[in-house]
Amino acid sequence: MKGFIHQEWRLIQRERSLWILLAVFIVIALYAIYNGREAIEKEKHALAHDAHQRRAFLDSLEQVAKKEEAKLVSLQKPLEPPAWGARHPYFANFRAAAQATLPVLNLSALSIGQSDLYIKERLIRLDSEQEAFEQDESDLRNPLKLKLGEFDFAFVIVYLFPLLIIALLFSVMSSEKESGVLTLLGVQPMSLFEIARTKLLIRAVILLGVAEVLALIGVLWSGATLEANAMRVGLLMLAVLVYGLFWVALVWFVLSFGKSPAVNALSLGACWIALLVVLPSVLNGVAEMLYPLPSRVKYVDAMRAASEDAERRSAKLLEQFYQAHPELAKDTLARDRDFAIKNLLAMEDVLKSVQPVRENFHAQRLRQAEFVKRVQWLSPAIVMQQTLNTIVGTSQERYDKFMQEARAFHQKWRQLFEPLIFQRKAFTNYTELPEFHFQEEDNAEVATRTLVMLMLILIPASLLTVLAYSRFKTYSIVQ
């Protein structure tokens, strides 16, 4: 047995095509890691949020407010209700608008996924609930680039790695069979199954080893610290291993039929195309057919109609407001102060009337996503992409969590400013404004989600192995 492994290793050493393909793969993977890193660096730069600058800006607003107050005192004018200026809560909310930012993890460089379509910065201020959470103002990107997607490590692993596995393993056994060497091997004191397994395993170990090393290089190059990300790095390596094993198992299964190398290559190629191209796009098509998204055009239309209505009703809304709050005498002196209240009332009115359209849209979108989630196990490639995204922090789930937190923060912001506006009180604490901080996903939760998805790859992989095992019992030496 040991001698056999040794001989096999010598054979592999002489296999030129294997080493060439491996070298090409490594070069492409290194480029992909570099490229992902560049993309993330650029993104981080664009998102750079300077806390010091923010502090200084808020301090300067406080100074402005103090100056204005001093002026009013010198003119012997009342400080409350505040005039339209830095103490006016509506003005303050507008100038000191907060920013909710989704931080980019270093590890994200390995699998950018669809995160380049996310809007990771949301402006938080009173009049922007719709603007902040519905609008989709993209960064300046070449749309074709967005369509084609990033050339990152995940692309190399999901698309290219299986091809490498297929290319280097499809002719194991079958080429021996074609050349008649298999008959000679048959007289060895080893079962054919053992021979096949050993030959395949030696090659698989090389390939998987290379992929794992590349994953590790990717992690280190991305600038993620190993200690802080130990769990994520572990999961990443596990995912690469499991995905690789699935493809090795598939090759193993196809080989067990004992067909010629050309047939093996053809069947494996067909599997690759089915799992990576046909199935995902069919899933997209079916999702679109079963749960068509209402047009965003309709949404804009409804919103415009609603805001027109609200504007028309705004005088009446204000009247109603004063009727409901007789303690706040109508402020006939300052049009601006009524303007703020009127604006808020109109905004709420618009929100209320577009609510059904919006809910309908999001519910349908959720159904679509749910559907894809339910059937994704059909293609391990889809599952793998989602797994990698989950591990490196570019998953839809993380983005949804961000949006949820940003919404909650927006509510907090409203509760801070709206009472002041309605009661015509001055805004006095620029320096104590709340800041948004994203609560990073729980490690345990990331791990659970990842492991569940990996099971979806592991189950078909084991099934294929078992089937192949039983088929090899009846493997024929001759053509």
Next chain:
Amino acid sequence: MILTIARKELTETLRDGRFRWSAGIVLVLLLASLFTSWRYVSTEINERELAKQGERKRWLNQDEKNPHSAAHYGNYAFKPKHLLSTLDDGTDAYTGVAVLLEAHHQNQFEYRKAADATPVQRFGDLTAALTMQLLIPLVIILIAFSAFTREREQGTLKLLMSIGVPLRHFAFGKLLGVFGALLLILIPATLIGSLVLMQSTDLAFEPLRYSAMIGVYLTFFTLWCALALGISAQAASSAVSLVILLGIWFAQSFLAPKLFIDLAEQRYPLPSQRAFNQQIRSDIRGGIDGHNPADKRRKELEVRLLKEYGVDSVQKLPVNFDAIAMQEGEEYANKVFDKHFGNLYQRYDAQSRFYQWAGVLSPTISLQMLSMAIAGSDFWHHRHFATAAEQYRRILVKELNMDMAHNSKTGDWEYKAGRALWEKIPAFEYTSPSLTWAIENVVQSLWILAVWLVASLVGLVVSVSKISVL
């Protein structure tokens, strides 16, 4: 002789179960994608038309208000969708559907479809373009990879050579045979496709664009047939031929596009949205050259107007100074927009030229560019609309400012205009660009694809003429 060889090739292909299966799958996918996309595109076309009419109605029915309030209320422009984007959605899902045209800002387009899509979007949408660009070359590979190697492996090549079949006939016969088999998918797909598209009577089926589309795809398929056959003639065995062809297929349909668009972006980087906006803001405030700040410009305007009307204060002007100053501000901002958007578009153009050159290595890239252009779903079509919308915005804002200038006095923000003014401003009518215009943008790709066709045919003849019988 050519026909005999072609007939033999065709018969053999048709008897092959693998061909029947894969052709069947591809045909089903093609038709399914056609129906789903058509359903989406035709509803979208209707909805955008309705939204456009609704927007105009709202504009006309708005209450009496100050023209400047109306300029902020603005107008939404909805980008029309081309019927042929049923076949190739291009970059439509990534460019947004509507833009708010209002005073002071050249806004960005909002609501990209891709941002609402499922997490599987990037694997590819089920469109006819995806099927034709990725899967049909595979069917061609399947038919052609063993066309010559099999003859050799079965020993029939020697027989053929001994009868003295001219090698060129041999090459073109095979080509015809392979292409003939392919037509069994393409003809029904094209017929059903045109029937489906013509269903949309009011949606302007453009036969010229449709024919051009068929033309470029046929060119692409022919060159793939020639390429596959050429490699089959030189490959040592069927397995080798298959592996090489699959490698080429993968490299040029997956690696090359991703790689070269990346390189293009690295070579001609775009500014971040934030930096871009900041530059525009600072140019408007401080002057394009940095020496002509906004308040100085306003002061100069004031002096000029006072002199022109021979009065000593803006209050005595017969026109509304605020409105005129606003219009001047608009004109200045427009200059700034033109400068920055001009630079930005030049960057995009440079990226696109670079990317199109990569077609020399991957004809899929050339095909992709041509297909999007013909379908009216490429970035140039988007820009064409964006530019038209921006022109309309300028007219709209100017009309409103000028009305305010001539019908109210300086400082009078209570002035209200009504329906007469709203009606005076014409609705935004957009005419889509012609096919010639669309092709001109990507003419580089057209040439590259043509060169590919010729080169692959020549390659086939050369490769077959050097075929070895052993």
